[in-house]
Amino acid sequence: MVRFMETSYAPINRSAYRLAAEATDAFEGARSTVQRFINAPKAHEVIFTKNASEALNLVAHSWGRANLAHGDVVVLTHMEHHANIVPWHMLAAELGIELRWVPLTTDGQLDLTDLPALLDGAKAFSFTAMSNVLGTITPVRQLCRAAHDAGAVAIIDACQYVPHNITDVQAWDADFIAFSSHKLCGPSGIGVLWGREALLDAMPPFLGGGNMIADVRLDGFTTAELPAKFEAGTPPIIEAIGMGAAVDFLQCLGMHNVRQHEIDISAYALKSLTERFGDDITIHGPTNVEVRGATFSFAFRGIHPHDLSQVLDQRNVCVRAGHHCAKPLMRILGAPATARASFYLYNDEHEVDVLADALDSATDIFGF
Amino acid sequence: MPGLEDLYREIILDHYRTPRNRGELAPPAAHAVGHNPLCGDEIEVYLDVADGMVNDIKVGGQGCSISQSSASMMTQAVKGKSLEEVRALVHRFRSMMSIEELDESAAEVKLGDLEALQGVVKFPVRIKCAVLAWNTLTEALTQTAP
Numbered sequence: 432m433v434r435f436m437e438t439s440y441a442p443i444n445r446s447a448y449r450l451a452a453e454a455t456d457a458f459e460g461a462r463s464t465v466q467r468f469i470n471a472p473k474a475h476e477v478i479f480t481k482n483a484s485e486a487l488n489l490v491a492h493s494w495g496r497a498n499l500a501h502g503d504v505v506v507l508t509h510m511e512h513h514a515n516i517v518p519w520h521m522l523a524a525e526l527g528i529e530l531r532w533v534p535l536t537t538d539g540q541l542d543l544t545d546l547p548a549l550l551d552g553a554k555a556f557s558f559t560a561m562s563n564v565l566g567t568i569t570p571v572r573q574l575c576r577a578a579h580d581a582g583a584v585a586i587i588d589a590c591q592y593v594p595h596n597i598t599d600v601q602a603w604d605a606d607f608i609a610f611s612s613h614k615l616c617g618p619s620g621i622g623v624l625w626g627r628e629a630l631l632d633a634m635p636p637f638l639g640g641g642n643m644i645a646d647v648r649l650d651g652f653t654t655a656e657l658p659a660k661f662e663a664g665t666p667p668i669i670e671a672i673g674m675g676a677a678v679d680f681l682q683c684l685g686m687h688n689v690r691q692h693e694i695d696i697s698a699y700a701l702k703s704l705t706e707r708f709g710d711d712i713t714i715h716g717p718t719n720v721e722v723r724g725a726t727f728s729f730a731f732r733g734i735h736p737h738d739l740s741q742v743l744d745q746r747n748v749c750v751r752a753g754h755h756c757a758k759p760l761m762r763i764l765g766a767p768a769t770a771r772a773s774f775y776l777y778n779d780e781h782e783v784d785v786l787a788d789a790l791d792s793a794t795d796i797f798g799f
Numbered sequence: 800m801p802g803l804e805d806l807y808r809e810i811i812l813d814h815y816r817t818p819r820n821r822g823e824l825a826p827p828a829a830h831a832v833g834h835n836p837l838c839g840d841e842i843e844v845y846l847d848v849a850d851g852m853v854n855d856i857k858v859g860g861q862g863c864s865i866s867q868s869s870a871s872m873m874t875q876a877v878k879g880k881s882l883e884e885v886r887a888l889v890h891r892f893r894s895m896m897s898i899e900e901l902d903e904s905a906a907e908v909k910l911g912d913l914e915a916l917q918g919v920v921k922f923p924v925r926i927k928c929a930v931l932a933w934n935t936l937t938e939a940l941t942q943t944a945p
């Protein structure tokens with residue numbers, strides 16, 4: 432990013448001078464990097480957005496408005512991030528679509544018992560590949576198949592999943608996936624919507640303006656080809672290049688190694704925290720490390736998560752306290768807030784112990 | 800980095816452990832609900848006002864030690880006070896939290912136990928915890944006759 436800013440920073444797609452061409456190459460290079468990273472068939476199916484939220488809004492508004500009408504059904508799950516709930520609520524208010532919800536099992540996985548009935552007659556099934564609260568990894572391939580069997584499109588919120596696992600949109604047989612750069616070691620300000628070419632081609636544009644048009648006349652406009660059609664205005668050029676670099680970094684490490692590291696650290700964390708604290712700690716989400724990532728929402732000795740995170744911060748342990756943008760899920764868990772420790776490729780087992788020691792220190796203040 | 804002892808003073812923990820004036824009041828008592836959208840804390844304030852005096856106040860809801868103790872101390876501070884005194888206290892408290900410029904005329908208002916929350920200012924993210932109950936009280940006040 433810094434090198435690009437120092438040597439090649441210029442507008443893309445519009446100027447003949449060499450610098451602008453270099454910038455365009457770098458920007459499109461980042462698109463190809465992302466395409467390979469998620470095994471997308473075509474680079475122009477990769478749409479750069481502001482973040483995962485905008486990508487999901489793009490699908491809801493553009494695909495949704497074109498394909499849904501009063502009474503149509505969209506199926507979501509109880510563990511969605513607000514980014515995959517609110518756009519659908521907005522559409523429900525506007526069009527009168529019906530939302531149905533896949534419930535959870537007691538260990539925080541999707542309860543698929545009634546899935547065929549829920550999907551019956553549905554036009555879309557939009558679900559997370561990995562919960563940002565529970566760490567749960569959902570059976571994406573199976574869910575896509577169930578959606579398609581019911582004649583619904585499969586929309587995947589892969590924001591939490593992509594940084595932690597190998598992503599293969601073709602193996603999933605997905606229709607749309609959304610994710611954000613800032614979660615995968617990249618800069619903020621950019622995200623991705625990947626969609627099947629045929630679906631994207633058939634959709635009306637989302638935002639209008641520069642870059643997304645083929646022609647503009649006084650009496651109307653025609654849209655550009657993909658991906659420009661969905662990229663109105665000057666895109667996040669620097670951010671795209673930063674995201675491309677982050678993806679290169681992750682691919683150098685190997686996503687299977689990243690995943691294995693998380694399985695190992697999850698197993699260690701589950702074992703050491705439950706052995707040390709027993710019933711004093713409640714870790715939400717699956718205990719089977721094969722179906723979870725290293726994101727742990729927990730309750731500890733009745734200490735409010737906000738107080739807990741304050742005390743942990745004093746020991747340089749950063750945990751998020753709050754509802755994690757998943758209030759419906761928090762209500763189901765019966766906890767208005769949780770503390771969440773997230774381990775990633777830069778954490779090791781020793782840091783699980785540091786967390787545990789810091790938790791003990793919280794008891795010194797709130798031990799009552 | 801400021802120390803935790805600035806934040807978690809004993810009196811704060813005491814109000815957190817044994818909150819005062821918890822409960823509900825039946826209508827026609829004023830009732831307001833306040834949310835902290837970032838952390839999910841929620842406070843309910845019930846206010847019984849007659850002849851310009853706060854006859855009774857109860858709070859409900861749940862949240863962290865700072866929001867709960869602030870609510871508990873607030874109930875003690877406003878009970879039996881005139882609406883004018885309550886408004887002055889709200890202003891005094893908000894200025895202690897450095898979200899309002901202190902008006903000279905309110906400099907005299909006594910905060911009592913509430914002074915213990917002074918340390919919160921050193922932890923800016925927690926200020927919103929401390930003022931949640933006060934904002935909710937203000938909301939409830941708007942429902943009472945002037």
Ligand SMILES: Cc1ncc(COP(=O)(O)O)c(C=O)c1O
Nearest residue numbers: 482483484512514563590591611
């Ligand atoms: C599962 C999930 N979906 C969507 C989002 C939204 O991402 P963004 O805020 O980058 O749009 C997040 C981010 O927290 C997330 O964890």
